[in-house]
Amino acid sequence: MDPHDLVVVTGRRLQRVEEVLDGWFEVAAARGERFGSHHAHLIENLRRNTDGGKRFRPRMVLTAFETLGGTDLEVAARVAAAYELLHTALIVHDDVIDRDFVRRGRPNVSGSYRDRATTAGISLPLAEHRGMSVAVIAGDLALAGAYRLVDGCGADELTRGRLVELLDDAVSAAAAGEFADVDFSTHATMPSVDEVVEMERLKTAWYSFEAPLQAGAVVAGAGLATIDALGRFGRNIGIAYQIVDDVLGVFGEEDVTGKSSIGDLREGKRTVLIAYAATQPEWVDVHRLFGDPGLDTVGAARLRDALVTSGARDYAERLATDFANRAWEALAEDSVPASTRDELAPVVRAVLERTK
Amino acid sequence: MDPHDLVVVTGRRLQRVEEVLDGWFEVAAARGERFGSHHAHLIENLRRNTDGGKRFRPRMVLTAFETLGGTDLEVAARVAAAYELLHTALIVHDDVIDRDFVRRGRPNVSGSYRDRATTAGISLPLAEHRGMSVAVIAGDLALAGAYRLVDGCGADELTRGRLVELLDDAVSAAAAGEFADVDFSTHATMPSVDEVVEMERLKTAWYSFEAPLQAGAVVAGAGLATIDALGRFGRNIGIAYQIVDDVLGVFGEEDVTGKSSIGDLREGKRTVLIAYAATQPEWVDVHRLFGDPGLDTVGAARLRDALVTSGARDYAERLATDFANRAWEALAEDSVPASTRDELAPVVRAVLERTK
Numbered sequence: 001m002d003p004h005d006l007v008v009v010t011g012r013r014l015q016r017v018e019e020v021l022d023g024w025f026e027v028a029a030a031r032g033e034r035f036g037s038h039h040a041h042l043i044e045n046l047r048r049n050t051d052g053g054k055r056f057r058p059r060m061v062l063t064a065f066e067t068l069g070g071t072d073l074e075v076a077a078r079v080a081a082a083y084e085l086l087h088t089a090l091i092v093h094d095d096v097i098d099r100d101f102v103r104r105g106r107p108n109v110s111g112s113y114r115d116r117a118t119t120a121g122i123s124l125p126l127a128e129h130r131g132m133s134v135a136v137i138a139g140d141l142a143l144a145g146a147y148r149l150v151d152g153c154g155a156d157e158l159t160r161g162r163l164v165e166l167l168d169d170a171v172s173a174a175a176a177g178e179f180a181d182v183d184f185s186t187h188a189t190m191p192s193v194d195e196v197v198e199m200e201r202l203k204t205a206w207y208s209f210e211a212p213l214q215a216g217a218v219v220a221g222a223g224l225a226t227i228d229a230l231g232r233f234g235r236n237i238g239i240a241y242q243i244v245d246d247v248l249g250v251f252g253e254e255d256v257t258g259k260s261s262i263g264d265l266r267e268g269k270r271t272v273l274i275a276y277a278a279t280q281p282e283w284v285d286v287h288r289l290f291g292d293p294g295l296d297t298v299g300a301a302r303l304r305d306a307l308v309t310s311g312a313r314d315y316a317e318r319l320a321t322d323f324a325n326r327a328w329e330a331l332a333e334d335s336v337p338a339s340t341r342d343e344l345a346p347v348v349r350a351v352l353e354r355t356k
Numbered sequence: 357m358d359p360h361d362l363v364v365v366t367g368r369r370l371q372r373v374e375e376v377l378d379g380w381f382e383v384a385a386a387r388g389e390r391f392g393s394h395h396a397h398l399i400e401n402l403r404r405n406t407d408g409g410k411r412f413r414p415r416m417v418l419t420a421f422e423t424l425g426g427t428d429l430e431v432a433a434r435v436a437a438a439y440e441l442l443h444t445a446l447i448v449h450d451d452v453i454d455r456d457f458v459r460r461g462r463p464n465v466s467g468s469y470r471d472r473a474t475t476a477g478i479s480l481p482l483a484e485h486r487g488m489s490v491a492v493i494a495g496d497l498a499l500a501g502a503y504r505l506v507d508g509c510g511a512d513e514l515t516r517g518r519l520v521e522l523l524d525d526a527v528s529a530a531a532a533g534e535f536a537d538v539d540f541s542t543h544a545t546m547p548s549v550d551e552v553v554e555m556e557r558l559k560t561a562w563y564s565f566e567a568p569l570q571a572g573a574v575v576a577g578a579g580l581a582t583i584d585a586l587g588r589f590g591r592n593i594g595i596a597y598q599i600v601d602d603v604l605g606v607f608g609e610e611d612v613t614g615k616s617s618i619g620d621l622r623e624g625k626r627t628v629l630i631a632y633a634a635t636q637p638e639w640v641d642v643h644r645l646f647g648d649p650g651l652d653t654v655g656a657a658r659l660r661d662a663l664v665t666s667g668a669r670d671y672a673e674r675l676a677t678d679f680a681n682r683a684w685e686a687l688a689e690d691s692v693p694a695s696t697r698d699e700l701a702p703v704v705r706a707v708l709e710r711t712k
Contacts (some may be wrong), residue, residue, distance in 0.1 A: 039532035097489040115543045133453040133538050137531045144527045147503035170501045175493045177393035182489050186473045
């Protein structure tokens with residue numbers, strides 16, 4: 001997921017997060033003197049892969065923090081930076097799992113090392129494995145960095161304990177969701193819509209929306225009801241976002257989304273769209289095309305037709321709207337101050353507008 | 357490295373570490389209710405991969421803790437368990453990097469999932485990739501668990517901060533060492549003996565000997581001179597151990613070491629033995645055999661001959677003895693109490709006896 005089109009108006013304090021991230025990379029690089037040039041190389045590579053992100057998760061932390069009257073920006077900025085490093089760790093490892101060697105049009109960690117290895121005369125399959133190996137290692141460093149930032153965020157003992165717990169839950173959820181995704185694609189039987197929704201919640205919504213919002217609220221000293229409402233908001237809007245993303249992955253205009261609209265069909269990606277279609281008669285004639293590595297544009301068009309005529313596209317769009325509405329409801333609770341609601345409303349609107 | 361033959365006499369309190377580990381897995385499994393069955397499966401798999409270990413790193417923590425007069429066993433046991441989980445995380449990811457699907461004669465994380473995937477009808481190469489993907493995810497959970505255990509070890513703020521820093525350094529060192537190892541095998545040029553020694557220190561000695569000993573000393577409230585001496589002891593004995601291990605990997609009796617003595621030669625593993633030999637004229641005639649996947653017993657015997665006649669074997673054994681002697685010297689310092697020295701002396705002797 002790359003929620004670059006969710007514009008949240010916290011901006012002002014984001015600069016401090018950049019400084020914390022810069023500081024983390026500089027300290028890590030300086031420590032490289034004790035760990036040698038290989039450590040420096042890993043840190044540099046991670047930095048390249050963290051730079052230029054939209055800082056979506058830090059924005060979530062800061063939005064909650066700021067609108068709930070938080071005052072200790074230093075703590076919030078470190079926690080926000082931790083979620084950005086966690087995101088780096090997860091995408092670096094996700095790229096290993098998806099065997100992707102490019103991200104945002106540039107070689108990712110695996111890709112840059114693969115290229116280095118082929119230049120050194122290593123055969124491509126081995127070079128790819130070496131690239132993925134280096135990405136496993138680099139992701140570990142970023143994950144450790146996330147824990148380290150929360151550990152050293154400077155909050156009082158009780159707050160820190162809760163922040164570590166939120167981070168830990170986010171890591172456990174992401175691991176469970178990522179594994180569910182791998183597992184679904186391993187088995188021929190199609191998961192149910194509910195199973196896909198749960199997988200997407202665990203894999204992305206939790207660490208991208210739910211946990212960062214709650215962490216920002218915890219730093220601001222918000223009450224339990226508010227933290228709880230923000231968690232529900234994050235979960236539901238995160239799921240809605242992901243369903244829309246999956247629909248766009250198949251029906252989006254390539255020049256708008258920047259992604260191929262055939263890739264997900266070729267890979268056999270299990271989404272709400274497909275899980276629903278698979279229960280409908282229209283799927284019977286085309287299901288063999290789904291997940292076929294040789295799928296061409298004609299076959300893809302047939303699959304898209306079946307997704308429309310089976311009602312899967314409508315179903316997925318309605319489901320996304322349902323989850324977005326649940327997110328509205330969470331925001332509308334008394335425990336959520338108007339300032340928080342005003343800042344988060346554009347997120348819901350952005351998701352709903354994408355469904356059109 | 358599997359330092360099962362280093363018997364350290366701390367045993368008594370190791371039971372508490374087992375209980376902490378059991379508790380961690382049980383809490384993690386109970387949390388699985390929130391993260392679903394896929395989380396439970398990962399935790400179960402990690403548990404199987406943690407059970408039955410020799411608990412070498414916990415022993416190091418407890419030896420330092422106990423002989424330096426530590427009193428808070430609860431804190432020490434949690435820190436000890438954290439190093440065991442870190443070890444699990446690193447071997448699970450190391451197996452991905454080495455494409456190993458078996459450990460201690462049983463399918464490891466990658467291996468069990470690979471088998472599940474082939475049973476589901478997935479082709480072997482894809483099933484292997486899926487298995488490795490699941491191992492990447494499981495290793496992340498174990499790594500997070502190590503941080504979580506240190507974070508919640510219950511020590512006072514200052515001690516906890518130092519313990520997190522030791523853990524963090526160990527993770528950075530292991531990442532740097534693992535990457536150096538990958539990088540050495542990618543390039544045709546042979547690393548120098550010093551580079552191999554540094555790689556082995558970073559990859560294994562740091563997190564297995566140096567950091568656990570220092571962490572145990574920190575929990576016991578030892579002074580800086582003692583912590584420093586134990587660090588030097590750990591580093592030097594860890595390197596000595598690793599060099600001996602590499603020699604045994606080529607010259608050991610298979611029925612004693614339990615490992616094939618041809619594997620390292622076939623893989624082209626960069627060790628002190630090879631780094632030295634590569635600078636000697638005897639290597640010229642045989643170097644093409646080294647790293648040849650089709651290496652047979654005749655070729656392996658020729659390589660072993662060259663390693664002996666070039667003086668590489670003698671050199672490596674002398675180097676191991678040198679490092680073991682430096683470890684002795686660190687133990688002999690005034691800041692190290694006799695009780696600590698007495699408990700750690702068998703470790704040095706065990707390493708030296710292995711060289712024979």
